Amino acid sequence: TKFVATGITFGFRWGGGAIAPPLYVGGVAGAALGAAAGLVLPDAASLQVYIGVVGMAVCTAMVLNAPLTAGILALELSRSVEIGAAALAFSFIALMAVRRFIPPAPDDIGPSLRWR
Numbered sequence: 001t002k003f004v005a006t007g008i009t010f011g012f013r014w015g016g017g018a019i020a021p022p023l024y025v026g027g028v029a030g031a032a033l034g035a036a037a038g039l040v041l042p043d044a045a046s047l048q049v050y051i052g053v054v055g056m057a058v059c060t061a062m063v064l065n066a067p068l069t070a071g072i073l074a075l076e077l078s079r080s081v082e083i084g085a086a087a088l089a090f091s092f093i094a095l096m097a098v099r100r101f102i103p104p105a106p107d108d109i110g111p112s113l114r115w116r
Contacts, residue, residue: 003028022063023056030055050086053078057087058094067091 006021034051038044053074061070070091075084 018064019060022059026056026059027052028055029059050083053083054087054090058090061091062094062098065095067095 003025006025009021031048031052033055034048035044037051038047041047056077057070057074060073061067064070067088071084071088074087075081078084
């Protein structure tokens with residue numbers, strides 16, 4: 001239910017914070033992807049946590065338009081250089097893909113929160 005509530009909050013441009021909702025949505029999406037990958041690959045528990053933290057960082061980077069902040073956040077949360085580096089790399093890749101394939105909105109004047 002929180003996933004749906006977060007989508008509605010962003011859809012109607014209501015307040016509610018910029019940090020916690022993308023952390024939750026990215027963590028859930030990453031953990032779900034990690035669980036699906038764990039069906040095929042061994043050591044499912046650590047893989048689910050790894051991809052969950054990376055998903056949290058990537059989703060936060062996309063919402064805040066700040067990949068370096070998301071990479072440092074993942075590094076601080078996990079205390080693992082590997083997870084921090086993966087989160088930073090995937091955050092940059094995701095932001096470059098969005099900037100390449102989706103044109104900016106006419107009222108987008110710079111690096112600000114896009115829904116405000």
